[in-house]
Structure formats: C-alpha cells, structure tokens
Amino acid sequence: MSTIPTIKLNHGGVEIPVIGYGLGTAHFKRGGDQTLDPAITTATQSALAVGFTHLDGAEAYGNEPELGIAISSTSLKIPRSSLFITTKLYRSISSPSEALATSLKKLGVDYVDLYLIHAPFWDEKEKGITIEQAWRELEGLYEKGLVKAIGVSNFGIEELERVRKVARVLPAVNQIEYHPYLQGPELKEYHKKHGIVTAVYGPLIPITKGAPGPLDSVIDELAKKYNKSTTQILLRWAIDDGNVVITTSSKEWRMKEALAVAEFKLDDEDMEKIRNVGKEKRHRVFWTKEIKE
Ligand SMILES: NC(=O)c1ccc[n+]([C@@H]2O[C@H](COP(=O)([O-])OP(=O)(O)OC[C@H]3O[C@@H](n4cnc5c(N)ncnc54)[C@H](OP(=O)(O)O)[C@@H]3O)[C@@H](O)[C@H]2O)c1
Secondary structure, three states: OOOOOEEEOOOOOOEEEOEEEEOOHHHOOOOOOOOOOHHHHHHHHHHHHHOOOEEEOOHHHOOHHHHHHHHOOOOOOOOHHHOEEEEEEOOOOOOHHHHHHHHHHHHOOOOEOEEEEOOOOOOHHHHOOOHHHHHHHHHHHHHOOOEOOEEEEOOOHHHHHHHHHHOOOOOOEEEEEOEOOEOOHHHHHHHHHOOOEEEEEOOOOOOOOOOOOOOHHHHHHHHHHHOOOHHHHHHHHHHHOOOEEEEOOOOHHHHHHHHHHHHOOOOHHHHHHHHHHHOOOOOOOOOOOOOOO
C-alpha cells in the first residue's frame, strides 16, 4: 500500500491527503431517506481497507450515518487520528452550530478535520443568514476546536472576496468542479494568492460524462505511454496540477487503481498537452443552474 502525500492547510498545520474518497454522486441518498443503505457502508469500508484515509462527506448526501458505521468498523481498527474526515453544511446553513452537532452525532466522531460550506447559492433572505455571517459562524466553530479546519465549496472569486473582507481566518480549502474541460485559471490564481488549497471533484469527467471529446486520443496515448489506466492519467493530472482530488467508485479494483496514482508522475510536457487540448472543450456537470459561465 503506497503512502498518500499530503498538503498542509493554512489552519493549525492540518495536513490533507491529496486523494479523497467521495460519499456523494453515486452514494447520494435522495429525498431524505432515513433507511440505512448497507451498500454505502460496504463500499466505504472497502475504500478504507484498500488505504483511503480521506473521506469526503456532506449533510446533503444523506449518508453520514453510513459513513459513521464504516469508520467505526472494529475489523478495520483505524484510529481516528489516521483519518481525515470532511463534511459540509448547506440545508442547515441558518444554524451552523446545530448542523455541526447533528453531523458529528451521525458520524459518531468528536470532530471533523474539515468543515465546508457546501455552496454559496442559498437565498440569504429566506435562510436569514448572509455568506459573511455564515463564515463568521464557521470561524467560531474552528476557534472552539470543534473542527480542525474550515473552508468552502463551489465559491467563485466574488463570494471568496465577500468572505475575505470579514474573515479572521481565510478558508483553508475551496472544493470545486475542476478537470481539463473545466479549467478556471483566475480562480486557481486567487486560491494561490490567498493560500487556499483547491480540492477538485469530477476529475474523471473527460472520460465519463464529458466524452467524446478532443482529449480522448491524448488520454489513451498517455495511458499506453505510462502503462496506466485512463482514470489514473486524469487523477494524476489533477494532483500534478497542485490540487487535492476527490474521486469515488463502487468497485474495489477502481479504488486500488485510484490510490496507485501516488506511484507515478506525469512529465511537464504531458501535463501541458492535457491542459492545452482540454481547453478546446468546456463541460460543467454540477451546479449548472447556479454557476453562470
Ligand atoms: N462539493 C460539491 O458540490 C461536489 C459535487 C460533486 C461531487 N463532489 C464530491 O466528489 C466526489 C467525486 O465526484 P465524482 O463522482 O464527480 O468523481 P469522479 O471521480 O469524476 O467520478 C467517479 C464516478 O465515475 C465512475 N468511473 C470511474 N472510472 C470510470 C471509467 N473509466 N469509465 C466510466 N466510469 C468511471 C465511477 O463509477 P464506478 O462506481 O463504476 O467505479 C464513479 O461513479 C463525490 O463523491 C463527492 O464526494 C462534491
């Protein structure tokens, strides 16, 4: 099992593993279904067993209890301190403190490593809380030590600037959709300038929901050149581009394949080739109604 590299966050020296296992998308439970889904727990246990330590959950995925059961599996004997657990709030944005308490209870843990505002798109009047106020509330949770680090997700520069103007601590992370068909150089520059780590989801979109496209033959060629799968080429591209990457799978062999990307690196010219050819197509999959291009 290879060791997963980490990136240091700007909050208290917390280190985030560069590859995380996502509890969203395929594992997402719709319509507030309270019935435990054993398949989600089993898949997460497999992810832990093959070596994932970074788990990306959310209130909105409706599966924090399944994640909680997986991390407490006695057969795996994984100490809490070896795990990096993220959860996010959105529906309960009006009361972050209560939302965190509920998530911790469902997860069965005393703290999370990273607590994110899932998206900035709520109706501030209806929810009775602005982006600035929500951020100050998260800062309170961080200062009380209930979370090791705080951050945001799906924030653009405009929303990050609103946060920055009132912040005592800047977000440690912004988790966004990002892949060769959705490169956002301005947002990435902004993150770099302010020490915000970019965590990316949807890294495989060029070979899943974004295919066919101009990158198809490039990725196939590189997979042959490096003797890796097309999935591994895209995950490695996201990491070598300086990001934390969040991926998911229901299949153990794909989980192993994902973790094995720690064992190789793409040459600069191949990184550039993917970057340049990727710019020939633009394809956003998530939050398309809310995020205007
Ligand atoms: N913050 C947000 O708003 C937000 C939004 C979306 C996602 N996320 C997070 O990011 C995580 C990952 O998101 P994602 O699903 O977009 O990640 P992804 O890594 O791009 O895609 C994973 C999906 O692709 C499938 N897949 C993998 N390799 C494939 C291949 N070679 N051919 C066809 N299908 C393949 C997997 O299915 P199998 O099960 O068959 O392997 C899995 O369903 C989520 O679970 C969630 O934690 C966050």
